[in-house]
Each structure stands twice: as C-alpha cells, then as structure tokens.
Amino acid sequence: MENIQQNTLYLTTVGTYVARDHLTLQVEVPVYPEELPPSERNRKTAISTKKLSIPIHHLESICVFGPSTLSPPALDLCWENGVAVNYLSEFGYLQARLIGVADTSVTLRRTQFRAADNPAQCALIARQIIAGKIQNSRNSLLRAARETTYHEDKARIEAVTDALARQIHSLPEVAELNSLRGAEGMAANHYFTVLSLTLKQQRENFTFTNRSRRPPRDRINCLLSFIYALVRHDCISALTTVGLDPFVGFLHVDRPNRPSLALDLMEEFRPWLADRLAITLINRQQIGTGHFKEREGGAVELTDSGRRLVIKAYQERKQEMLNHPLLDQTLRIAQLPYIQARVLARHLRGDLAAYVPLVPK
Numbered sequence: 001m002e003n004i005q006q007n008t009l010y011l012t013t014v015g016t017y018v019a020r021d022h023l024t025l026q027v028e029v030p031v032y033p034e035e036l037p038p039s040e041r042n043r044k045t046a047i048s049t050k051k052l053s054i055p056i057h058h059l060e061s062i063c064v065f066g067p068s069t070l071s072p073p074a075l076d077l078c079w080e081n082g083v084a085v086n087y088l089s090e091f092g093y094l095q096a097r098l099i100g101v102a103d104t105s106v107t108l109r110r111t112q113f114r115a116a117d118n119p120a121q122c123a124l125i126a127r128q129i130i131a132g133k134i135q136n137s138r139n140s141l142l143r144a145a146r147e148t149t150y151h152e153d154k155a156r157i158e159a160v161t162d163a164l165a166r167q168i169h170s171l172p173e174v175a176e177l178n179s180l181r182g183a184e185g186m187a188a189n190h191y192f193t194v195l196s197l198t199l200k201q202q203r204e205n206f207t208f209t210n211r212s213r214r215p216p217r218d219r220i221n222c223l224l225s226f227i228y229a230l231v232r233h234d235c236i237s238a239l240t241t242v243g244l245d246p247f248v249g250f251l252h253v254d255r256p257n258r259p260s261l262a263l264d265l266m267e268e269f270r271p272w273l274a275d276r277l278a279i280t281l282i283n284r285q286q287i288g289t290g291h292f293k294e295r296e297g298g299a300v301e302l303t304d305s306g307r308r309l310v311i312k313a314y315q316e317r318k319q320e321m322l323n324h325p326l327l328d329q330t331l332r333i334a335q336l337p338y339i340q341a342r343v344l345a346r347h348l349r350g351d352l353a354a355y356v357p358l359v360p361k
Contacts, residue, residue: 007060008062009025009027009063010065011063012304012308014067015030015042016068017043018062020073023077025055025077027050030043031047031049059078062083062084063088063233078098082100084098085099086233090302094232097236109243111349113248116249116250116254120174122251123180125250126180131357133187134168134187136268137187138165138168141157147200148197160190160191163190167183171183184267184344192210196208196220199279200283201282201285202288205281205288205289212246214297215300215302217299220278222292223236223282225273225283226310227277227310228266230310233264235265238340239265241338242263247259265344277317280311320332324339324358325359326356
C-alpha cells in the first residue's frame with residue numbers, strides 16, 4: 001500500500017491510478033497475485049483494487065516509482081496547490097519533476113546563478129560541503145568502531161577515521177573546484193573501504209566492495225541508491241520551497257536533468273542519515289535477501305515489499321529529534337533539509353560569511 005507521511009505520497013505499486021474529485025486525490029492501487037511476474041503486472045491483471053482518498057492540502061509532493069498514472073485533472077489540482085509530482089525509475093533515479101509556476105524570489109535565484117558562475121565562490125561553498133560530509137563520515141565510523149567487538153575491524157575502521165581527519169585538516173581555505181572534488185572522491189573511497197565492517201549481521205548476504213550505481217550491482221548498493229533517492233527528493237523540495245533552483249549547484253557539475261544543488265545539499269546527509277539507516281536495517285535484520293531481486297545483466301533492485309519497508313523506515317527516522325548545532329534547537333530530522341536550504345540562502349544573500357554544513361553531535 002502507498003505510504004503517506006510527512007506530506008509526501010509515495011506510489012510504488014505498478015499500475016496505480018490517481019484521479020481528482022474536487023479538492024481530493026482518489027488513489028486506486030491494484031492488487032496482484034503474489035506469483036504474477038512484475039513484467040506482467042498492469043491494471044488488467046489485477047485481482048482487486050484498494051482505494052484511498054487524500055485531501056490535496058495534506059500533500060507537499062508525490063513520488064511515482066515506475067509506471068503509474070495521474071490523470072490531467074489530478075495534475076491540475078497538484079499544480080494549483082503547489083504539489084510537485086516527481087517521476088522516478090524503480091531504482092529511484094529522478095526522470096522528471098512537474099511543478100506549477102514557481103512562486104519564489106527571483107532576486108535570490110539571480111544571486112544563486114551569479115554565484116554559480118563565479119569559480120571562487122563555488123569553491124568556497126564546495127569546500128564547506130565537502131568538509132561537512134567528511135566530518136559526518138568520520139563521526140559515523142567512529143561510532144561503528146566503538147560498537148564493534150572485533151579488534152581487527154576496529155583497527156581498520158580507526159585507520160580510516162585517522163585518514164579522514166587528516167583530509168579535513170588538509171583542505172585548503174582557497175582551492176580550485178577540481179582539487180576539492182578530488183579530495184571528496186578520495187575521502188569517499190576511504191570511507192567505503194570499511195563500510196562493510198559496520199555490519200554486525202548478514203555480512204555474507206550484503207557483501208560490499210565498492211560503490212556501484214545505475215544500476216547497482218549488489219544488495220547494499222541497491223539499498224543505498226534507493227535511500228539516496230529519497231533524501232534527494234527531500235533536498236529538492238527544501239531548495240524549491242526556499243526559492244533556490246535545485247538544478248544549479250556549486251560542487252556538482254551541471255548536466256541536463258541533474259539536480260546539482262540538491263546533490264550538493266544531500267552530501268552532508270548521506271553518512272548519518274542514509275548510510276546509517278541502511279546499516280541499521282541490515283543489522284536489525286529488518287531487511288533481508290527476500291527483499292531484493294536480480295535482473296538479467298546483474299542489476300539488483302528492491303521488490304515492492306522491500307521498497308515499502310524502506311520508505312516506512314525512512315519516514316519513521318525523519319520523525320526522530322536531533323539538535324541543530326548552529327541554531328541550538330531540537331528539531332525533527334524531516335525539518336533539517338529545509339533549515340540547511342535556508343542557511344545556504346542566507347549565505348548567498350550575504351547574511352552569513354560562509355555556508356555552515358550540518359554536523360550532528
């Protein structure tokens with residue numbers, strides 16, 4: 001069944017149909033026989049239908065995974081009420097984002113575009129983003145080192161945390177973007193070499209050697225990619241709400257259909273939010289081999305039940321409270337992308353001397 005929490009509707013069942021009834025979305029979710037192959041699933045092969053009514057004012061956005069349909073009147077209702085509709089592949093790759101006319105600050109966007117065209121300003125913002133990501137990666141591994149009972153694993157993890165600490169201190173105050181990207185890539189390589197050592201359970205079923213994507217080649221890469229897609233969606237929503245263009249970034253290179261600024265913003269969230277959630281699901285054995293399937297060619301993807309499980313766990317995680325060091329306030333994790341988007345906007349406007357990444361204590 002679809003999940004409605006934190007004002008986001010996730011459509012994960014193939015053949016779901018969304019229609020409009022006045023100011024309400026009517027969602028029809030087909031139910032298929034368990035033995036029916038995914039390639040044969042469509043509205044004609046469904047054995048029944050589950051129906052759901054959602055007032056439009058309860059929603060902020062809709063995420064459509066795979067082939068489902070929103071009627072033109074339903075899309076009109078979304079656009080009229082500022083509800084973005086995001087189309088993603090089954091792997092979680094963003095394919096399209098439909099929104100109404102942006103009601104945001106044109107002066108802020110012009111400031112953002114000028115900053116993005118200034119290599120020196122891009123480098124200053126990118127440096128802060130990278131420093132925040134590396135510090136969060138190091139903090140996550142330090143926690144894993146404290147919790148492990150294997151001395152060899154502990155030594156290997158601590159060696160990587162020492163290397164990450166040296167990288168943070170060696171980041172130059174003034175640098176070119178390419179050198180900063182190289183430093184970020186090196187830190188990520190260090191981090192991923194010991195990610196599998198943070199697993200306490202199911203290591204044999206979730207082997208990990210290196211990061212692979214589009215498509216992921218193993219279960220843990222599949223899980224990470226899907227959670228990253230959820231975080232990326234929240235960052236796009238946060239940036240759009242603040243008035244920034246999520247497709248014009250500072251660290252990531254601009255490419256067609258690539259939300260570069262959202263990718264920038266989510267870097268500091270990857271280690272402690274996305275990666276930690278994936279590790280927790282595996283260690284608690286909430287997710288297992290039965291939640292994944294392999295396609296021809298070696299691509300691994302989540303099953304329908306696997307996607308629903310991860311979405312539910314992610315939404316529950318976002319309800320937890322966390323102290324924001326800059327504001328010294330305790331907030332729900334769901335609010336933090338919006339706070340960071342506002343921090344970035346304040347820096348671009350000149351209210352803050354530098355962008356301050358989120359580094360939870």
